[in-house]
Amino acid sequence: MTFTVVLAEHLDPDQVDVVLDLARRASDVDESYPLSEHVVLHLRHGGESPAAHLLARDADGGALVGYAHLDVTDQVAGASAELVVDPRWRRRGIGRELVEAALVAAGESDPRGRLRLWAHGDHPDAAALAGGLGFARMRLLWQLRRSLFAPVDAPVFAEGVRVRAFRPGEDDAAWLALNAAAFADHPEQGGWTAAELRARMAESWFDPAGFLLAERVADGALLGFHWTKVHGDRPVRPSDGAAHAHEPIGEVYVLGVSPTAHGQGLGRALTLAGLRHLRERGLDQAMLYVDESNAAAMALYLGLGFARWSIDVSYARATTG
Template identity: 60%
Template sequence: MSSTEPTSGPGPDAAAPGDRVAPTERLTTAEVTDVLALARAAGDADGADPLDEHVLLRLRDPGAPAVHLTARAADGTLTGYAHLDTTAPAEGVGVELVVHPAHRRRGTGRALARGVLAAASGPLRAWAHGDHPSAAALAVDLGFARARVLFQLRRPLAAALPEPVLPEGVELRAFRPGDDDESWLAVNNAAFAEHPEQGRWTVDDLRVRMAEPWFDPAGFLLAVESATGRLLGFHWTKVHERPGSARIGEVYVLGVDPSAHRGGLGRALTAAGLAHLRDRRGLDRVMLYVDESNTRAVALYERLGFARWSAHVNYQLG
């Protein structure tokens, strides 16, 4: 949720005078353009993008199952948007909600949230990107409980980087699209077996990202066993480039096969990816996301010079 609605004021069913909240299962191309522009405006104002990558990819896929809630002023201006991921309703409907910065504190966020409650059945999982106190207040008012925290950590790349010391018998190479898809997916899903999102990827999830403009196989580093070629771990890097914003690298996904744990491979892969972002992509800063509850990973990244930048909170209902 990205909203600065007050805890008092219009009731939960109210929106700004003249606003209309309407659900649909399909957005037109023009409506998607409006939603993306609204999200950019909110991200610029809040310092955190209100819609995660998964939602943005689904917005561009007209066949993706979802419910879209739009709030519009009387003149047709899009004032707010909520996305409901209905792929696995028994496990929880994923919710992301955003109100345009110029139309906040008028009840639009509450009206959208009320629309979410009316449109969804079963448990709800709503992300608040940036952990804004107003989003927390709105969540509490509606009965949502704080369930999970995702840290964004950052570090400068100008500072000294650790050497990527690989275990004996292990070498690095770049990902080969088409050849490595299935083996990477197997290691990824094993490494993230307990993760609510990353451990459930399919080949389609991988390939839709490989089709994105930012995808660079040279920055998708694989650690393989020299003698057999068996995949042991990986560091998939990403570069964020947006007009008007400084470029920043990301430790997009980093994983080690459970059979290769405790050999220093995770640290070596992290270091190799950071060096790639600095030396080959010319970047001066990098970010990553890690669950607050994953204390082992948080400690590793802090030893590698990362520090907390922001937090994203998942609220659940039911």
């Protein structure tokens, strides 16, 4: 069987459902979802940033057998791509063709031809594909997990600090400012816009009761936050994107502390408060993602009983100039 790869600037809702169904079927085989959250959100809702879609189709029947998402908006680090190949069509060169097509498309906006590839789950086939095309491992993102049956200490907040739930429509601007300050060195997170926040608030999993804000009692200034998330408690359907069959699990989705509040133990206290919230919902496990290079965060989470579950890998291709 042969295939063709075409570039599309936009996908209609039916095409999006087909892509997400392909990703779901691949995740059932690989035991890791092949697309990151921001890619799924871009597929489902669009976004302010443009993206390219590379579609590999069966040349005979037109069925989708592979997909790659290409984002060329990061002028500092270069373009990034994520891809998935139908498990029934693997080892036929589809992944290689998708990456080579992504390199060509990325080169149109960056003369240096930079491209980063994300491989979720650190599978040997992904490593072999990346290495064969001259990519090297550059960044590791760990997924950590812990049992919520294990003891979760009571959080201790500094005097004059209280915790409350996020108020949609009222806290949006203040939270975006706090998020930008907390993640000033991490533009992927700190650069969130109001539209990106609204897209997540529109998701079925969003629950403001699990979006915890720490504020100063004296003036209401936001000092930190712990945004929790629950996976797997909704019916499974292709349009859910990352949804697939598993028991519900809680997530430390985003945890941030204002630079003005460092050194007060606020990160630890907010983590514990969020874990207790997830346990009160009847969940028995919690997960999170953390960059291996973030020593402070790794120490915090490992010290709270989390352990490594899986690894996502970012590959980059050496360039000249």
